[in-house]
Amino acid sequence: QKEVEQDPGPLSVPEGAIVSLNCTYSNSAFQYFMWYRQYSRKGPELLMYTYSSGNKEDGRFTAQVDKSSKYISLFIRDSQPSDSATYLCAIDTHSWGKLQFGAGTQVVVTP
Amino acid sequence: EAGVAQSPRYKIIEKRQSVAFWCNPISGHATLYWYQQILGQGPKLLIQFQNNGVVDDSQLPKDRFSAERLKGVDSTLKIQPAKLEDSAVYLCASSYPGTSGGQFFGPGTRLTVL
Numbered sequence: 001q002k003e004v005e006q007d008p009g010p011l012s013v014p015e016g017a018i019v020s021l022n023c024t025y026s027n028s029a030f031q032y033f034m035w036y037r038q039y040s041r042k043g044p045e046l047l048m049y050t051y052s053s054g055n056k057e058d059g060r061f062t063a064q065v066d067k068s069s070k071y072i073s074l075f076i077r078d079s080q081p082s083d084s085a086t087y088l089c090a091i092d093t094h095s096w097g098k099l100q101f102g103a104g105t106q107v108v109v110t111p
Numbered sequence: 112e113a114g115v116a117q118s119p120r121y122k123i124i125e126k127r128q129s130v131a132f133w134c135n136p137i138s139g140h141a142t143l144y145w146y147q148q149i150l151g152q153g154p155k156l157l158i159q160f161q162n163n164g165v166v167d168d169s170q171l172p173k174d175r176f177s178a179e180r181l182k183g184v185d186s187t188l189k190i191q192p193a194k195l196e197d198s199a200v201y202l203c204a205s206s207y208p209g210t211s212g213g214q215f216f217g218p219g220t221r222l223t224v225l
Binding site for chain 2: 004006008041042043044045046049088090098099101102103104
């Protein structure tokens, strides 16, 4: 069993819709939760970083963490074609840098 | 602020050949990471340096992969000899120590082994 599971998609949505992405993890020791965006032929770019359970908002992006269910989510409101990318969740135990990444979900936002 | 630089961007070699990748991290970032990203998968950490010391290389195939970070700045990752399954994107990232979520990635080197 992988430590971090993520549906690879692709997830296709019309422009303006809400994009909902999620990951599940198996190790309850994970404490730090991140979402990265990766455009084709580019390196991952950090979008959101959370430590505790609950919600965190940043502009059109909302990250949710439910440690009791070992489930994390990312929501993108008012999606734009420029949001078309692969979204990776990443989880760490001690903020020491050994990130466990999900496989990534490919998102396509159609005009 | 300049980002993480990597070269070359693309490399095609035959199996059993050797190859080296170079990374220049963001100025002031003491921690440097090398990841391997196989098509359709998330990045997998190969090795983590803090300054010029190795913090974690538990997932580095040491029979064929080696990495060094001289003077605590630039780093090189070498594969010798390469296998077909080494075809992947090799990503370099850097951060301040103890800031797991603050890893900044370079554009990667896409390696194809024929």
